[in-house]
Amino acid sequence: MRYACCTLRPIVPGSAEGFGVKRFVRRIVGLALVAMGAFATTAWTEEFDAEGDRIHVHDGIVFFGFVKDTNGASVSDAKVAVAASGRDAVITYTNSIGAYRANLGQDVDANAIVISCEKAGFKQVRAFRRTAPSARMQTLIETECTLMAEQ
Numbered sequence: 821m822r823y824a825c826c827t828l829r830p831i832v833p834g835s836a837e838g839f840g841v842k843r844f845v846r847r848i849v850g851l852a853l854v855a856m857g858a859f860a861t862t863a864w865t866e867e868f869d870a871e872g873d874r875i876h877v878h879d880g881i882v883f884f885g886f887v888k889d890t891n892g893a894s895v896s897d898a899k900v901a902v903a904a905s906g907r908d909a910v911i912t913y914t915n916s917i918g919a920y921r922a923n924l925g926q927d928v929d930a931n932a933i934v935i936s937c938e939k940a941g942f943k944q945v946r947a948f949r950r951t952a953p954s955a956r957m958q959t960l961i962e963t964e965c966t967l968m969a970e971q
Contacts, residue, residue, distance in 0.1 A: 894918025
């Protein structure tokens with residue numbers, strides 16, 4: 821037989837007295853799920869990435885990748901220049917995990933693009949472009965840039 825807290829009265833199964841806490845917890849959990857669902861829907865419709873930056877949708881070739889040092893650690897706030905012949909370079913900066921993304925128009929030849937990266941105290945060692953397995957993926961081009969600390 822179960823007893824109510826701090827009294828010696830037995831709890832009668834089916835009575836509301838013993839289930840008040842369960843109802844309260846269920847309501848709180850339900851409200852939390854509704855709030856999370858509303859927030860997730862808002863974040864999804866607003867098109868934010870994982871770091872809270874707005875995602876801009878553009879047509880054309882997208883260059884993306886990471887900037888790392890020679891030890892493999894990510895380099896944040898590095899300047900990345902995506903240059904096409906006959907155009908001004910598109911300048912972007914890496915985020916906290918060393919990732920960058922730059923969008924170019926559709927009339928750009930992907931093979932004529934030169935990507936360079938720089939940051940104070942570092943010099944560029946290489947820029948490695950990963951090729952896409954199919955022609956369909958030529959609108960997304962990944963390039964990893966490696967920097968070495970100057971001494």
